[in-house]
Amino acid sequence: MRTDATSSWIGSGTSASCPRAAGTGSSLLRSLRESWRTWSRVDGWRWPGRSWHGGVSRPTASRGLAKAVWKVMGVFCVECGTKLERPVEDHCAACGAATPAFPVPSSAAIVLDGTRLLMVRRAVAPWAGCWDIPGGFCEPGEHPRDTARREVLEEAGVEVEIVGLLGAWLGTYEESTNETHGKTSLSIYYIAKRGGEGSFEILGNEVSEVRWFPLSDLPENVSFPKHTTPVLETLKQKFDGRS
Structure with a gap:
């Protein structure tokens, strides 16, 4: 699993690509x-x-x-236009051209309450029992901002408001074998705040616990550590820079 701790600005528009081959x-x-x-x-x-x-x-x-x-x-295939079978190989069987990684979009919400971070404990594999940032894969046609809000609602039962962007990380998920998700994900992390009061409500079976953690005392047993750890470090650095 590889994580590039680089961030980029994500606009509100949409883009599309199409094969170059005629026919x-x-x-x-x-x-x-x-x-x-x-x-x-x-x-x-x-x-x-x-x-x-x-x-x-x-x-x-x-x-x-x-x-x-x-x-x-x-x-x-970006060279000859041949449809590639899933899971996508690293080259086109028709012309031999190398194929891009085709990262799948996902997003997560960094939900903050002062200097506390909302985290959820995973109840399913992989990384069952470990703490995670609420998030998941984008549904087709869904904007990453909406994905982040939806995932928090599904996992913690609360509405959130997106107030900023922490960054985007490219990671390889070797644990995933789903042919739709693939191995590479472009994960966008938004800063969010809770939209109201009330207790947490776990709506599904993917999460066993929801908890606030001080940024100075975050759990060590996090899910997807090669991906999550750089995100948490970046978040703490931003807060340290404010003080």
């Missing part, structure tokens, strides 16, 4: 159209502007469609 676009569009037709027949989904019923909300349907498009598009 790839038409076949991709055909696949997307078929995916759209399939999704539009799902019970409870209706075209935008028409009625929505069957218990399917706009955000839920939007995420489902995004996942369908994500699955169809896949990853393509």
Whole structure:
């Protein structure tokens, strides 16, 4: 696992890339159209502007469609346009060109209360029993800011407000074998504050405990230490610089 302790500014816009090879676009569009037709027949989904019923909300349907498009598009060789099978190899089988790492976006929320940091204890592998910063992988089409807020709500049961950006870290997760997630992740860490009062509420089975830790006394048994430790060190350095 490799972690580059470098940070970069993340804007609010979106970007997209497409294969350079001629002919790839038409076949991709055909696949997307078929995916759209399939999704539009799902019970409870209706075209935008028409009625929505069957218990399917706009955000839920939007995420489902995004996942369908994500699955169809896949990853393509940047040289010849051949669709690469997942998990992506380090070279294209068709032309032999080296393939980029294709990092998967993820984000986390550094939730602060004065000089205290909110952390959660993982209840599932990997790193079960260790302390973690609330976060996770972005869903297709989801902005990293929304991912950070969603993950805190799912893991700690509290609403947070994003107030800043700590930085972005590139890490290789050798523990992950999921073909969607891959091995490399670009993790964006936002600074956040709690949106209200009240006790924590663990909503799922991924977390066993939620706790505030003083920045001067953070736990040593953290999950993904080669990735999490540089993040925590950067956070403490920023606070030391303020004092």
